[in-house]
Amino acid sequence: MRSPPRILTLILLTGLSTVSLNMFVPALPAIAAELGTSYATVSLAIAGYLAVMAVTQMVMGPLSDRFGRRPVMLGALACYVVAASGVALSGSAGAFLGWRMPMAAITAGWVVTLAVVRDTAAPGKAAAIMGTISGAMALAPLLGPLIGGVVAQVLGWRAIFALYAVAGALMLALCWRDFGETRKPAPREPLRASARRLLGDGGFWAFAGCTALSTACFYGYIAGFPAVSEARYGLGEAATGAALGAITGGFMCGAFVSARLAERAGLTRMMLAGRLCAAGGLAGGLIWALAIGPLSAPGLVASVMFVGLGNGLTMPSSNAGAIAAVEGLAGSASGLLGALTVALGAVVTAGVAALVATRPTPAMLLATLLALALAALGAAVIAHRRG
Incomplete structure (x- = not known):
């Protein structure tokens, strides 16, 4: 078949x-x-x-x-x-x-x-x-x-x-x-040689790093916002849940745009646009919190919605770049990409929860997420330069 x-x-x-x-x-x-x-x-x-x-x-x-x-x-x-x-x-x-x-x-x-x-x-x-x-x-x-x-x-x-x-x-x-077979027939390569080709490819790590760090920014918000909500805003469970879901709404909008523009714009341009969107939204919220005055709950959620929008713009292209980086190893690249994303997400979830618990303020949460967004932007820049 x-x-x-x-x-x-x-x-x-x-x-x-x-x-x-x-x-x-x-x-x-x-x-x-x-x-x-x-x-x-x-x-x-x-x-x-x-x-x-x-x-x-x-x-x-x-x-x-x-x-x-x-x-x-x-x-x-x-x-x-x-x-x-x-x-x-x-x-x-x-x-x-x-x-x-x-x-x-x-x-x-x-x-x-x-x-x-x-x-x-x-x-x-x-x-x-x-x-x-x-x-x-x-x-x-x-x-x-x-x-x-x-x-x-x-x-x-x-x-x-x-x-x-x-x-x-x-x-x-x-x-x-x-579900017909789509893998193209090719000579079987020893697993050690395949692993060496994949693990040694800098392009794969740039694309995969962008995906993993972008996803980690999402996990960081999920882990940190409830503490900020309870300490600063006193939101109920329903309102907190709605605020957490807002980032997914932003992601859906970004993915919708990616489905229509990615082929024409190119992988790395979409990635850069997404990472700049995420970092810009977080930076705007952080500047407001530090220089203008207390950031309201809607203001914080609005800032973080740019993370969802940016991820929707970035991740289809960064995923596509990662699995295409090494010829003949799309499955292996996909598996390693997924494992890296899950592992980094678990570490970031624990780290952000612990960090924000010590100082549950909007500024602390936004600064932490901005650091992750900038790291993802750095990976996108590397991918763009290599491309």
């Missing part, structure tokens, strides 16, 4: 990968209560899952280069269905966590999607396609917890994982019919 998957299939795969991380979060207290364990223990279903997800991406990418995109995707979906079913039937915290971790196989949905886009399109066109996919899948982190909360309240937390299993089975059936 050689016909490439339709873009709707790729959007659904990446969306399932995203909601698999967060849709069950509202049910964590109920899970802990029913399984007779602590909230901290069941929370490992998030933190531990992220760690496994990073490793899984590094494995799935090279496997898809060696054996093909289709078998890796089908195998990952089959593993996901079995694991989600196991979680739904688990009777102890150990079983819950033991079955939860193999669900990380669904990260192949993102890793293999990036490789498929690279297989079937030149870098500029690939960035435009990724803009479309990213804009659509941005709905997943917004809708996932909402759907999960309703399902848990009406049917119980096990129904969420049953829903995961059903969704995975439907995706498996869809991919069986609409």
